[in-house]
């Protein structure tokens with residue numbers, strides 16, 4: 363039985379990871395300050411004696427004897443990470459320092475949930491891990507993008523300087539049950555608007571593309587990365603390379619919800635990337651052929667069912 367710490371464990375991705383690792387027979391500490399996550403996401407796990415829920419903010423040090431750490435704590439949606447940008451960057455940077463310090467002290471392996479945002483508004487498509495990105499250091503997304511970039515640097519430096527066993531994944535857009543319905547992300551926005559019969563808001567002309575990964579595919583990739591050969595540190599992209607325009611996504615959501623919502627168009631937010639698509643050949647090669655298996659419609663149906671319970 364491994365002792366595993368999951369920071370941000372009560373959030374969207376973290377709650378799925380907690381459940382999966384608990385079901386596989388591990389001893390889980392789920393740590394969260396509930397900024398964007400919720401006890402509701404993990405309440406069904408509380409009866410299990412091998413699941414511990416801890417209220418803690420990772421900008422402060424935390425000590426526990428663990429074998430592995432998944433560092434997910436950080437608001438992930440623009441509305442939430444822009445709400446208090448200084449806190450966001452502190453969570454990424456001070457949180458990384460605190461968790462890396464813990465990993466060093468107890469000799470734990472540590473995985474960082476980084477993001478495709480490190481590529482910024484990319485000039486290369488699809489993005490491979492060796493692309494350094496095109497990031498505005500002083501824009502409204504910078505607290506998140508640069509915070510995550512700095513965290514990657516810290517992870518590498520703790521590995522080089524202190525031999526901490528690290529793993530870095532770069533997550534591309536992910537969706538599924540337990541997403542916060544009010545987090546302003548495109549999938550949750552479209553589904554909630556469709557279920558309420560409100561107009562669906564499309565920013566720009568709707569022709570910008572995104573790729574969407576269902577959360578179970580991501581969790582599988584995260585665990586494979588944690589268990590990958592020790593020399594493989596990443597960063598490795600985890601995302602679904604199938605691209606859809608925002609218009610296609612909106613039309614699919616309308617079809618699956620049977621909604622009568624109409625589309626309305628609003629100006630594009632500042633620094634919004636026009637296109638982002640992962641190259642996942644490294645993940646396929648290093649993570650035993652990992653690739654997303656869940657099709658957009660299948661994943662959307664499960665997500666819509668979840669959001670119906672939130673209405």
Ligand SMILES: NC(=O)c1ccc[n+]([C@@H]2O[C@H](COP(=O)([O-])OP(=O)(O)OC[C@H]3O[C@@H](n4cnc5c(N)ncnc54)[C@H](O)[C@@H]3O)[C@@H](O)[C@H]2O)c1
Pocket residue numbers: 369370371372373374375376393394395396397398399400418419420421433434435436437438439453457475476477478532533534535536537542
């Ligand atoms: N979901 C995606 O599409 C996506 C894409 C790229 C990267 N990521 C990364 O994956 C991780 C999880 O994202 P998510 O979508 O589940 O977001 P989320 O907001 O649902 O989860 C983040 C969790 O971290 C907690 N948290 C925030 N600040 C904290 C702090 N200072 N101390 C302790 N806990 C704190 C929140 O309360 C929440 O439970 C994040 O690090 C995010 O940057 C997610």
